Structure formats: C-alpha cells, structure tokens
Amino acid sequence: MFTAQEQEFAEEVRQFVRSHCPAEVRAKVSEAAGITAAERQAWHRALHARGWAAPHWPLEHGGTGWSAIQCYIFAETLAEEGAPDLGSFGLKMLGPTLMHYGTQAQKSRYLPRILSGEDIWCQGFSEPGAGSDLASLKTRAELVDDHWVVNGQKMWTTMAHEANMMFALVRTDPAAPKPQMGISMLLIDLANTPGIDIRPIILLNGERTTNEVFFDNVKVPAANLVGEANKGWTYSRVVLGNERLSIARIGINRRQLARLKRIAGEQGLTASPTFRARIAEAEIELAAIEALAMGMLARVRAGFVPGIEANMLKIRGSELQQRLTRLLVEAAGRSAARHGAEARDPDRPWAHRLFKNHFDTRVVSIYGGSNEIQRNIIAKTLGLGGGK
Amino acid sequence: MFTAQEQEFAEEVRQFVRSHCPAEVRAKVSEAAGITAAERQAWHRALHARGWAAPHWPLEHGGTGWSAIQCYIFAETLAEEGAPDLGSFGLKMLGPTLMHYGTQAQKSRYLPRILSGEDIWCQGFSEPGAGSDLASLKTRAELVDDHWVVNGQKMWTTMAHEANMMFALVRTDPAAPKPQMGISMLLIDLANTPGIDIRPIILLNGERTTNEVFFDNVKVPAANLVGEANKGWTYSRVVLGNERLSIARIGINRRQLARLKRIAGEQGLTASPTFRARIAEAEIELAAIEALAMGMLARVRAGFVPGIEANMLKIRGSELQQRLTRLLVEAAGRSAARHGAEARDPDRPWAHRLFKNHFDTRVVSIYGGSNEIQRNIIAKTLGLGGGK
C-alpha cells in the first residue's frame, strides 16, 4: 500500500512519538482512561517544537507541505501509538476556515496561537432547539456601534470550560427570507468578556466534557466577525466539512481493535469460534474503511474534492467504533458492569472503564451531523426523490 | 402451554393427517418440492369429508365451532406434518367476507362450493401500477343493463390459471372524490365468461405461479356484486385483514426449522459453534413469534380484535421464513447452486431445491402488503407524526 519512503516516514513519526510522549500518557490514551489538560498541552508543545502541530496546514501558515498520504500516515501513526488528540476545533475546523475567509488581522493573530496551543478553541454552534437542525438557532447578535451584542444560549459546547476562545454562529438578520441567510460567525474571547456564563452538563458517566453557555449582553468587537455578515451558514458548512474528513476514525478504531484482541486473548475468547468470528468481522470492516479512505486520499491527491465518500466513512467509522466498544464490554463480561476505580475488578483492573467507553461512544453517531443526517445528505447528493 | 385436552386434540389431528394424506405428498410438501393440483384436491376432499375443510368457519356454514386455540392447533399441526395448504383465497379470504357482506344467494351458492373445493378462487386486486398502493387501480366496470362490463388488466394474480373464479376489485365510480371511494368488488366466473385472457408470468425459478389477467368487455352479472357498489375498498381491507391473520407462518417456519436441523445434522454443521448459534437464534425467534401469537389468540378468545400484533407477526414471520431458507442454502453450501432435477447432487439429492426456495421466499416480505407498508400501518395506528 505504502512506498518504502512512506514507510520510512511512518517509522520516523513512530520514533518521535515514543521519545517525546511519555509512555504513561500513551497508555492512558490507549486504555481510554482520560488524560489531564496539562498532559495534552505538553504534547501539543512537543509537536509544535518539531513543526508538526498542524501538518495539513499550508507551509506559509506553519504547516508541513506534506502530501495527503503523508498527513494520513502521520495522523494514523499518532492514533495507533496512543498519542493524545490535540482536538479538532482550532487546528482542523477553525484554522482552515480562517485561512480562506478570515481578515488579515484575524489570520495574523489567531493562526499562530492555534498552532502553538496558546489559544484553546471551542465551537458554539448547537443550541437547545438546534442540534442537527442548525438553521433554527436563536442566539442573537446586534451591531451596536463597533460591537456585536450577543444574547442567547449555546448547548453541547464541548470543552468550553477548558477553552479560552469560541467561534460561534449567531443570528444577525432575523428578517432574512430563509433562516440560513441571517446567520453570522463570530470569534468570542471567553476569558476576557463579561456576561458569559458556562455551566456544566454532566453525562451519566459522571464527566463534564460538555456545557451550556449563556450570553447576556456580551460585547464582541466588530472586527471579530468572520468574513461577511449573514454568510455564517456557508462558513459553518466548511467548518463541518473539515471535521467530517477526520471522522472515519481509523486510528482510534485500529487502537481499539488491538485492545480488543489483547483482552480477548487474555480472557481465552480467541479460542471461542463465535467470538473469533466477531473480531474478524470487525477487523474486516476496518480493512474496508481503510481501503475506501485510501482510495479517497488517492483521489484527493489527484485534485478531486472528497464528496459523499466522506459521509460514508463518517457513518461506518462511527458504527465500527460503537461495535468495537461493545465487543470490549462483552469480552470483559459482568466485570464491565462495575463503575469507577473503587469498583475495580482485582483480576481485570481495566474492566470497569469499558462500559463507560461503550456509553461515551454512543455520541459518535450523533454529533457532527447524526448518521441519519449523513444519510439524508447522501440521498440528496444522489438526487433521490428528485422526481417527486 | 396447552391443556391435556388440547394436546389430545392435536394428537387426533396428527393421526388423521398421517392416515389420510399420503406420505409421499407430505414428504414433497416438507421438502418444498411442489405438489400437483390433483394431490391438493384429494387432500381437500379428505378434509371436507371429515368436516374439517374450514374449521374457523361458523357451524352454520360448515365450520367446526372450535375455539381459536383449537383452530390454531389444527392449522399448525397440519403445517408441521406437511399436509398440503388448501390455499387462502376461498377459505380464508373470500369466505368470511361473503358471510358478512354477501347476498343470501351468494352465500348459498359459493360457500358450499368453497368448502368442498369445487370452486377454486383467485384474487384480482393488484395491477401493473397498483401493488401496495391498491387505491390507484384502473380496471373499470360499468353497469350496462343487468351486467357489469369490465375492462382492464390485473397482475400478480396468483394461481389464476388453476382457478375457475376470481374476486376482483374494479373501479365503478371514476369521479369519486377519493380514489378509495369508487371501487367495488365483483365475483367473476373465469371458466365461463368470454373476454378474459390469462397470461403466465414466469419467475426466475422457471415456474408459473402467477399471471396477468386481461379483461376485454367482460360481462359480469349484476348479482355478482359483493355488498354495495363503491364499497369495495372496505371489503378489501377485511379480506386482507383475514389474510394477515394466517401470515405469521408459524407452521411452515416450524417445518423449515426441523428441515434445517436435519440437514445441518447430516452435514456435520450442528458441531460448528457458529452455525449452532445461528440455528438457535432462528429457533428462539420462532419461540418469540409463537409466544406473541398465543397471547394474541388468548385475547381473541376474550373478544378482542387483533390489531397491530397481526402486522408485527406478518413482518417478523416473513423475515424468519427468509432467514430459514437462507440458512438452509448455507447448510447445503455450493450444492445449493445447482438448479433443477438434472443437476441433482448425488450425495445431497435435496440440495438443488434450496436456492429455489430461498428465491421464492423473497416474495413473503412483498405480498399481502410489503413489510414497509406494514410498518407504515403500525406507525399510523400509533399516531406517529400526528404532531406534524
């Protein structure tokens, strides 16, 4: 599949991870045990020092100039080795969008700080009544003198409590003929702006990874508008398109598969013909996902724009991730019912994390456009029902 | 599940089948090998002589007065033993409909002849453009003096080439405000009426089980109208409702399961953990279907009208039937690819029929209202989307 040169490159990346990311951090990532913000930031700094924080960015903005294949090898090698994920919001979603639509001042200020990890971004898109149906969002922004005054509420704002910046969609023209047409994108300084209240949303697993964010007459400088007013909808499509590209989740699926094989082996389940078959089925699905992704990459390399293949990879990548966490739970059996470190099974000290992983993974078929929405998009692209 | 008395009854039925239906006929039914019209009629006469041709009919019309449970035991015992199916059109679909909506003359003439097997009925509902969407049917009937003059085309008319009578839906009021409101039901003598052309539809399996029927100025006596004119839609719902009741297909599924176990045992597949598991899954699904059917029967006994449970049983009964024929194909392996008696595998002389069965069974999720339509009906009954 890969050339000798590409394999050499993969080896270089692997060695870098092993020498610059502590083994205990990688072990925690591989076990889906959760790492601290400090551990993530340390790894960000290490990558940044090497010039690898944003390989897919253009050289002029601090990227690497690598081919799509190299970027792919890099990302998957990191995921396979258990390197912490740097997060998508700044590096993958906002960064490329600002490069195309941001003002020169915005690019100069924000791109280097995304690259270095100095700014941590979150995404303010979803609202209580607007999840998959973003166009119905209600948060308002009015231009008063040289500030946008923002009022409303965002929801499912992942990591808002660790971020200092947010890119948000706000309604700037309530009278627009279509709801999509009255939306703008603003850059909001969460750390230094009065009127912002970030409240935790606690999931059943006991964790706070997401938030509600309330805006009460929050003043955002006019210069923080991305691109033109009332064109936020278009930019949001670009942002989400960028997210989608990384969402086949091949690296994490490969890691989870390795974990499943290890645990199944320890539990004697690789001797069970039915369980063997289910592991093989999952591994074959991963092989198919990789084959499609490689084909897509080859076409990207040839200048094509990835189309519905990306939606397909999102759907099946997330379904596979859910299948793998479920198989992990089954491999652990009743021990997986235990919750929290104090319930640790003395003989299977990893088992109490597995149901939590399984639960957490339910979100991957919901966010970034639910799998139902993905199928709608493919259907629409195919022109199905056009003869209605 | 059953009382001692009921079990005794089942035994009586079983003995009757074994002594009155030739073993070779039962073997052919069990192997889904197809029987002749003469063999089916002989069995019909034997049942009729015993007074068991239509157990679920009221006593006054020649039924048995049995309880719903007894009717169930009777039907399932027959199916399990491989007795030929007498067909639904006359006994299950038209008969009960005529009892409620037919004229006295219709009852006196047709019910005894259905019971004795003298008349063989087929159903003229579907048309080229009206399968699941019956209301769009186009075959016209105009009342001229004391005859309805019928013009048009029916399609998917199962067994029309063996039947001498047809109950058909025809459009009698093209100007009705809703398409459903202009439809009537007619009884048509296929054997003795000019202008009827029955053409075979050959399926991929090479068989003719279904037909197209063309009507060219066919004169049907006015007395052959069922009930009132333009109320045919209501009667058709009743007819199809009656079909639906027998469509969980428990008897045939039980027979196919027994066949699967026998073949899997012969092929050594009951020693394969994965194949064992799949047989067990199918058998458990059958147990669930039976449990739901028994509950429904108990409620029917208590005077309830079966509602969406019947649709549920149709969906899952047909899906199970498809699953079983598929497992049979897999049990036979590559031998199942052979087609026709001349391709018979010397070591597996039954194998060449299995793919044909598998193919034939695809129809059970299509006819009698496709499984998609069944789900629509359940959704509508539940009131889903009512808040649109």
Place this chain on the structure above:
Amino acid sequence: MTISTFADPAPAIDQTDDSGDIRDQLRQSLETVLARHYSFEQRRDAHESEARESAAAWSAYAELGLLALSLPEEQGGLPAAFADIAMAAETMGGAMVLEPYIPTMVAARLIAAGATPAQQAAWLPGIVKGRVRAALAHEDDGARPVLAIRHGDGWRLRGRKLTVAGGDSADLLIVSARLDDAIALFLVPAGAVERRAYRCFDWTGAADILLDNVDLPNDARLPCGEDALSAALDEATALACADAVGSIRAANRLTRDHTHTRRQFGRSLDSFQVLQHRLVDMLIDEAFAAAITDTAIAACDGSDATARMRAVSAAKVRVGEAARLVGEQCVQLHGGMGLVQEYQAAHLFARLGLFELSYGDRNHHLERYAALTL
C-alpha cells in the same frame, strides 16, 4: 371468528392475562408507591446517599406484600404465582428501581423450596417484613473459587465471589461452594464475610465477597443442591428479563414522547419516516420481548426443568436483542440529550446494557439453548 380490520382502536399491546385482576391491583399499588418514592430526584438522592437505597421504598414493598409473594404462609408469605413477582420486577424495571428486589426474592424462594423448616423460620419472616435483604452469591472468581470443607461440627468456606448483585446491602448471602465434587449451598450472614461494595454503571449495587476461612455451624448448609441452584439462577434470569421488559417499555414511551415533541426542520421528529420505522421496530421488539418473557416466567412455575432452561435461555437471548436495539436507539433518537445524567434516556441505556451482561451473556444462553434443542 372475529374479522380483524386495520383500524384497531387499541394500538398499545395489552399484556394483561386472565389471572389478572389481583395482579392488576397489585401493579397499581406498586405504581403508586413508585410514583411517591421514585421521582428522578429521589432516585438520584438514593444513589448518592450513604445508605444508597431508599429504606422507605423497601418498607413500602414489604407493606404491599411484594416481599411475601409465593412464600409459605406459615412464614408470613402470601399465595401467589411466579408471574406476580415478575409483574413487580417489570414494574420496578420501568421505574429503574435500585433496591435488590430480584436478588432478595430469588434467595427467599430458594430457601422456601430447599431449606429445612428451622432455616425457613430463621430467615423468611425477616425477609417478608422487609428487615432482611438477601442475595445469591454464585459467580466464582476464577482464580479463587469458593470451597467448603468439614470443620469440626460445622463448615469452613474459603474463596471469593465477584460482582454479586445486591451483595452490597444484603444481610444474608446464599453462597454456592464446591464440596466433594458437588455444589453445596450455605446460608451466610453478611457479617461473617469481608465485602467490597460498589455501584455498577446503572447505579444498582453489587459487591465482591471474600470468604477468608469463614466458619459456619452445621445447620448453615441448605439440604438442597445443584438442581435447586439451577432453578434459582433461572428464576433470577427470568425476573431480570421481566425487569428489562419494564425498562424497554419505559424507553419506548420516553422515545415516542420525545420524538413527538421535539421539532427539527419545522416538523416533529416522529413525522420522519425513517424514525417512524425505527420506533415501530422498537415497539415490535418490546412486544416480542414481553411475550417470550411471559413464556419463561410460566416455565419457571412448571415442573419440567429442561423446558424451563430452554424457555429461560430463549428469553434471555431475545430480550437481550430487544434491550440492545431499544437502549441504543433510545439514546440515538434523543440526540445529545440521551447522554445526560439529568434525563432518563441514558439511565435506561445503562440498565439495559447491564442486563445483557448479567445472568449469563448471549453466547452462554445461545449455547445452552442449542445444547437442549439440537
């Protein structure tokens, strides 16, 4: 024979059967109690409190007679069918009750069926009155199975039991142990063992039980053996199925309500055909799960052990399929809301997910079923 029509006035599946009158009254009483004790907040408080379950709820179950069902009248029991206990389990599954009703009743029935009159008199009245909770400790730690040996006039037990449902709050444990190549059962007061109590992901309680040379009197051993244990485990499995059916019904109701209320792209979610068909498949699985559980419950009241094992394994497999579909789709159709601690969807997902891991997984029961039918 009645003629059916498509337009059925009673869409919901009605699960009442003919022995239903008294059972229905009991169900209604239980529902009233649960409405009083099992609001979302009360359940959370019970989870977070030291005692962890609501003592008030347990007393209420005792007052209703739920802890007496089918037990000998001379010990304070009430005549009842196993189906009555299953009704209680199903209703509690709908409210996601945290107290160990199933473990206690399974242990009590095992004592009623297999213990000496003296042993019954020692424990059953306390259970019936709600003063004693019990649990069956069966699943061994592979490395340290529980062994029993004769020791003086009595018995000595050694080994470890893992993830005993209800073991955290049980006053009495029925412990299975190997004794001379057979399995024996012992009544062990919880005070005699070391236990590590904890919560499972669905908030129900469990414990690991360490028996470090526990000495017991001679009459701690139950006269019954493996057959009784096998029946008790089947009863526990069948009741777990009933509990899961309750949770499945609740999840379907919740999901239908949510999709009916919630609007997207200007329409209610339940007006989208894809979601309608998904809701229909969830309802079909509910109906099949409920029906096959009824069969298993009835088989537990019968005398044919093979038929019981077959019916229970069939139910565990089929209800497991339904639990998986309904649990996952309940979360999926709730969207992000489905993952949040403050709403019921995630709790139902957890309870249904853990059901699949309990009392033998799908593979175990498929293999047992195949062994009985192939």
Place this chain on the structure above:
Amino acid sequence: MTISTFADPAPAIDQTDDSGDIRDQLRQSLETVLARHYSFEQRRDAHESEARESAAAWSAYAELGLLALSLPEEQGGLPAAFADIAMAAETMGGAMVLEPYIPTMVAARLIAAGATPAQQAAWLPGIVKGRVRAALAHEDDGARPVLAIRHGDGWRLRGRKLTVAGGDSADLLIVSARLDDAIALFLVPAGAVERRAYRCFDWTGAADILLDNVDLPNDARLPCGEDALSAALDEATALACADAVGSIRAANRLTRDHTHTRRQFGRSLDSFQVLQHRLVDMLIDEAFAAAITDTAIAACDGSDATARMRAVSAAKVRVGEAARLVGEQCVQLHGGMGLVQEYQAAHLFARLGLFELSYGDRNHHLERYAALTL
C-alpha cells in the same frame, strides 16, 4: 489540503486509479462488445441454446485480448496487471456474462506460473486465441476424493469433483489430486473424463467430473503444487469478488432507476425516506465492496502469500455482506417485478446469492482470516 464541502458535483464513486488509461480503453471496448452480445434476449437465448453460451461473445473477448491478459508474450499473451483481468471480470459481472471467463483465466495463469515450457506451449496459445476453455477442478466429493497413483510411465486418476464452475464447457481441466499425502495438479483434457454438465440457478454452467481410472501421460502433471493451487484459488476468489462488485453496481443502478420511475401513493418511490436510506446503505456497501476488492486484487499481484490470503478472505467476507444486502433489497424494492424472469433484478439476486456459495463461504473465510490475524 482542499477544503471539502457538502455540495460535491460528482456524486458517484469513481473507481478509476492512476494506471487507468489503457484499462479504461479496454473497459470501454468490452462494454461495447457486451452491448452487442449481451442484451437481455441474447443472454436468454444463449442460456437456452444447446451450446449454452454465445460463441460469438467468447471470440470477441479473444479479439479484445482479454484472454491474453498477463500471460507470457511468447505464448501470445499481453503484458497486464491482475487488476486488468479484475476490470474485465467486474464489467462482465455487471452484464451477468455466462461464459467461464474467470475459470479460464485462473487456469491459464496457473499454467503460466507453474507449468513447464512444453505444457505452456501446448495449452496457452489455444486459450489466448479463444479456442480452448479451461477450468480448475478442485472441490472433492467428500465420499470419493480424487487420488492419483503412478501407473506405468504415467498417472492414473480416480475420484469425483463436484460443481466445477465452467466445467460444463471446459476443454481442459486442471484437476487437483492427492498423491502421497500431498496435492498434485494434473492437466486433463475434458475428453478423458465423464462429466455431467448442468446449469446453476444463476444460469452459469458447471459440471460434476467423474474420473474413473483416467490414465494420463507423465507430462500431464504440473511441476507446481499446493502453493500454486492456493494462489490460484485466491485469484479465483478475488476475481469472483470483482464480478460480484459489477453485479452490485448494476443492481444498485437498476434499483435507483426503478424507484425513481415507479410511483406509489402519488409520489416516486425514491421520495420515501425509508427507501432513500436503504438505497444509501446499498450504495455505501457498493463503495466498501469495491474498495476492499481492489485491495485483494492488488494483494494477488504481490509476493506475500499471507497478506494475499488475508486480503482475499477479507474481501470475500465483506463483498458477501454487500452482495446479500444489495441482492435482497434489489428484489424487495422492485416488488413482485423483482421475481420475474423477464427483468434483471431476479437474475442479479441469483448471481449475488450464488457468489456467496462459491470459493468458500463466509464462515470459511472468516475463520481463515481469524487464523491469520488472531
């Protein structure tokens, strides 16, 4: 890096790759030939005729050079990658070609890879020119496996091979036989055996081959052995996957066209969301099947036997899943029309269903894959 958008102007998955120019020309030429020789009626006539396949079509394949691909140039072959043969197989799968292209090419490549120069010269030119059809007869009758013994200067073969694909019309059979605890391969002219020829459910031809003490000269044995046989079987499997991908594409196209044209309840079928999502899942499976088949085809051209076996088994399993979904839903969404001999849907269902039964079923390949990766 290019920024993607939801509005992609090219919805269909484009499977061309960079070695594509010549291959594309060949594909177009083949499509032209098939358009001329493989109308629905011509295919039916070929099926019903005595010769059973169209001799004209076979000659046309030879003229296009399809029977020469990748074979040695000194025997009349053309330089080509295995992927070129796979392209031809996929295209023929789309037209549901009845002639034994895959059996012939697999046998020819086995001769090219493992036969002596004299053996090659004896058979390959005839194959390349379309005068000789060949097939690999490997699957034994369990009761009568084929055994080889030394007999004078030559060999004597005895036993039976079942359901040999293409065996009905083959002029040359490569027969695997047990010889002293190993497997040996023999070149057997079809005239030397008794064969029972028949049609499979998908109308392709096969035969049972009876070897009743068939005497062969010494040079009938191929010098290669089990490794070459294993590679040939993998190649046959990979090409069958490519053929199935062609049928899957055709079935998806046909189903989309039908649901677009056909109206029910006043709307086109493809405007119903449930059917839209089903069509989408069919298309996704097409994309995955095509991608994983490409991987298997590439692995067949490589030198790593383990990687080849893994990739081929993965493809067989995954394409099988796709074949099942697409075949069944193609019929389902066509309604009654899907079962009729006069329309393509049923034929595609049959071809895809029989693919699953050929070259090792799902279980076989899952187990082989697991053995290689666990």
